Amino acid sequence: MNPLVNEVLVILEQHALVKATRVVNYDETPSGRLEVKIRCDLSKSHQLQVWIHTEPESLDYAYQLFTTVPLTGACGKTGKTCEGAL
DSSP states (O other), rough: OOOOHHHHHHHHSTTTTTTTEEEEEEEEEESSSEEEEEEEEOOOTTTTEEEEEEETTTTEEEEEEOOOOOOSSEETTTTTTOOOOO
């Protein structure tokens, strides 16, 4: 596996909030193009997704925190705003 991906996995796996990690998508070409998506299970059914895309001349990344319910927005039937979901 790519050294950058290995380094990111080690950092995530050692973090106290991360319960489990898995590589969801991995595509590396001989020309140096890499695209990888990593998901981490966190507490309270939350997940962290990290996306990394590298080319020989560039590095792009994104991350997203998600769960099965909205982290903000209307709470239940009351319609009041949810706060402190994390």
